[in-house]
Amino acid sequence: MESFVQLRKGRTPRQVHRDLDGLKDDEMGRSGFTGRTAHLYRRNDPTAYRAEGPLSPLDVQTCDLEPGDLHDPEGGPMPLFGNEDCRVSLSRRRAAAPFYERNVDGDELWFVHRGHGHFETEFGRLPYRPGDYVYLPKSTTYRQVPEDDGHLLLIEATEEFRVPPAGVLGRHFPYDSSLVTVPEAEAFEEPVLDEYEVRLRHAGGRTSLFYPHHPLDAEGWKGDNFPFTFNIEDYDVITSESVHLPPTVHLFMQATGVYVMHFLPRPAEAARGAERMPWYHRNVDYDEVAFYHGGSVFGVDMPSGLISHAPQGVHHGVPERARERSRRRHDVDTRVEWKVISIDTRRRMVASEALLAAARAEVSAEAQA
Structure with missing residues (x-):
């Protein structure tokens, strides 16, 4: 129920979030x-409370966590949180994955906390650096190739990620979509293998597809469904x-x-x-x-x-x-x-x-x- 009236009872500041006077x-x-x-x-x-039970707040230093991909190139990210709409995982991959991946449950949004490298995708190569968001649409086939020790947060959504409506500020503020980095088409040839594994990322198990040819062999693309990166340095903060x-x-x-x-x-x-x-x-x-x-x-x-x-x-x-x-x-x-x-x-x-x-x-x- 929406209301057109806000009531005021007892001792309150005159304006919201102002002049609390000890309250x-x-x-x-x-x-x-x-x-x-x-x-x-x-x-x-x-x-100021002490919590016991499953709804207790939680604080963990992820720099101390060791996902499977930290020491083993065959490993994957560590699950951190999840529900029916979203999964959050941690990746600290140091070496290029010897396999390719494809999320068949939903979109992926990676946040680069630390590290440099690139994602090889069907659309081309996407370099990344600290502060980048890397958006990979659902069902995109890709491989992560780090240049140094990485520390990335992976946010998966079972429904499509969207940019929020522009609203009264217009289409360029605070997020100017013309500042995204989009990959140039590239048909990859390396590495040369007898068989290429594409691991499908999904809930409830693991599925792999094996191709006799390189899975990233697209020589061109067009459309409005594509991966990109966007760095937080290019976000205009509203104040x-x-x-x-x-x-x-x-x-x-x-x-x-x-x-x-x-x-x-x-x-x-x-x-x-x-x-x-x-x-x-x-x-x-x-x-x-x-x-x-x-x-x-x-x-x-x-x-x-x-x-x-x-x-x-x-x-x-x-x-x-x-x-x-x-x-x-x-x-x-x-x-x-x-x-x-x-x-x-x-x-x-x-x-x-x-x-x-x-x-x-x-x-x-x-x-x-």
Whole structure:
């Protein structure tokens, strides 16, 4: 039910996310940050709890994880999270795959945290570098060829990834599609093998197709369904002087039940009293997975390589000490330098056993330290 009226009861700031006067701003909104919303102004930090059970928030350093493709070229990415609409995996491939791949369940969107190389595809060669998104449409045959140690996040959507509607800002902001890199047609001849394996990526098992000829033998292509890369350095960040904008403003691509957005370097909110940090919230209808690419926030380095999971309905947010620091340093810090990739999903994300084991190991190590 949509409402044309917003009510106000008790002690509240005059404007949203401004001049809290010691209160804790807790947002409870439907449909992410675009539906009906309640702002609860609390005395205490709503994230100050101890969690037990399957909906506990999760933080894991992916730099310590060892996917199958880290040491073995025949290996594959490590599953991290999944639901019916989306799968998230980690790849740290060091050597060219001796096989080719084809996702028959859905589209793939790779994010390059670290490393250089290229993807060989039916459409041609796609070089990649840190900060690149690599989009591979469903059923594209490809092979990853790294030049150095890689660290890539793989986001799979069972429905088609789409660029969100342009809206009132027009077709060039914040995402200018003319800045994507598209492969030039190339029929590959190397390596020369007696037989070529194409592994089909799908849920529930493994299927391989074996060809007597090179599977990437297309000499040309045309159409509007093709792979591409786009680097986050080319994304125009939407900002506001007076209020911290909701994360949905920074939406990059979306599929049914899956939304990929990012938080990138920008000027900090300059108006006096404006909160510069994301407010406390429980994202009533979406799970949130955040991957920290790097950067810093008000002089504090971000935990590069960390992945976190906040289940829908469970409070999360920046610690209170960081909020207080941002207020104290209002006249010192004029920019936010963070680089965070965020994946919101309508269905609950289920962490893999490998990721849960890594989380337990980290907690045990911290307890013994």
